Amino acid sequence: MTQSLQFRLSAWLSALVVAIAVVAGVIAFKTAFHEANELQDDQLEQIALLITPQSLGVMEHEALANVANPADLEAKLVIQTTLEHRPLALAANLPDGLQNASVQGVPWRIVVKTLASGTRVVVGQQTAGRDEIARNSALATVMPFGTLALVLLVVLHLVVRRMFRPLALLATSLDNRPEHDLSALAGDALPSEIAPFVVAINRLLGRVETSVAAQRRFVADAAHELRSPLTALSLQAERLDASDMPDAARKRLTSMRCGIDRTRVLLNQLLTLARLQDKPRASSAAELRVHAVFRHVLEDLMPLAEERRVDIGVSGDEDVLVHAPEADLTILVRNLVDNAIRYTPEGGSVDLSTGIADGRPWICVTDTGPGIAPEERARVFDPFYRVLGSDVDGSGLGLSIVGSIAARIGAQIELSDGEPSGLVATVTLARV
DSSP, X not given: OTTOHHHHHHHHHHHHHHHHHHHHHHHHHHHHHHHHHHHHHHHHHHHHHHOOTTTHHHHHHHHHHHTOSGGGXXXXXXXXXXXXXXXXXXXXXXXXXXXXXXXXXXXXXXXXEEOTTSOEEEEEEEHHHHHHHHHHHHHHHHHHHHHHHHXXXXXXXXXXXXXXXXXXXXXXXXHTSOTTOOOOOOOTTSOTTTHHHHHHHHHHHHHHHHXXXXXXXXXXXXXXXXHHHHHHHHHHHHHHHTSOOOHHHHHHHHHHHHHHHHHHHHHHHHHHHHHHHHSOSOOOOEEEEHHHHHHHHHHHHHHHHHHTTOEEEEOSSOOXXXXXXXXXXXXXXXXXXXXXXXXXXXXXXXXXXXXXXXTEEEEEEEEOSOOOOGGGTTGGGSTTOOOTTOOSOOOSOHHHHHHHHHHHHTOEEEEEEOSSSSEEEEEEOOOO
16 A cells, blocks of 8 residues: 555645644634634623613622522623622722633633722623633634545545546556457546556557567468478378388378378467467357357368267257357367367267357357366466377367457357266357
């Protein structure tokens, strides 16, 4: 948190707001307290001005009646004519005017006035009662400052969070990008202070994209260039197979032809993978029937299944309409089925099925092979990764191509255990 610019900005601004609120509150409290006392002084002087020889008796009687209980003196106003008597036992030589006095150790605020008849009148109030009134008035003045400071802190936090929201959205967008998406970041809604960083990141992404594209072109060009000599080797091997030769030489020729076939498959897969990675976005989608895709795949792979004596077919009569690029979906299903056939032992079976769950179509390829351990299921989609202990010929690119196509078309792949054994590969596509 201490390294967060948003946290530090919020903390410093909050501390500044609190400091200003405290200073303003202290000043407002003292000012309101002083003004409240001055207002009470004015009230005492105005009451003293209202006292005349005609009204003196009535006002004195009413004031003394109100303070009959000594406990009420703190909050009551006292008017009396004799300075030496209770409740205000004061010195007789006090000057006229507003002043402070102490009665039996209790502070009072009094106004002394001499009437035209020579009668001296005192109007007084305990300082404690006056201070309580002034303090309540001052607190009532300060309370809005505290409320405003709290509201300002909340608003400040929300404003700072909103100001940094474009950065959070940009980071989330960048983090959720597919691994092959190296397009430039959109920095239109970002603050001008952050724009240079976005420009620098976009330039870096451009350089990385150029470098990756060059590597992909190299792989594609190399694979393409190797196809011609492999074709020539394959033709030479076919011609050599038609000639007479010893059995030992014919066995070596057979091994050579198998190696040429494996290399041809590897080159085709490299070309497919390079094409998929060079264009991370899928081509235009179309409405497809899954059973039609199954039929095309089975036509291509039926010879391989018969050669390995694997029973392959479609289970279930339900057909599903999906919205996906036909070439991509066909390659995806073909690689899953090809992988299942190659890893299923003789006498095993491979089943293809489809359906809809929660409004999303799915395609499932189930085999009776050895399966894949749960801890290795995430890695089998990496290029050239093969499960240890497998003696099946392959390049480790089949499932990598499947993963790349799934990312292109927005599909999800899940590998699970079959019943009682084998592997179940389920591809869940986007809603139709």
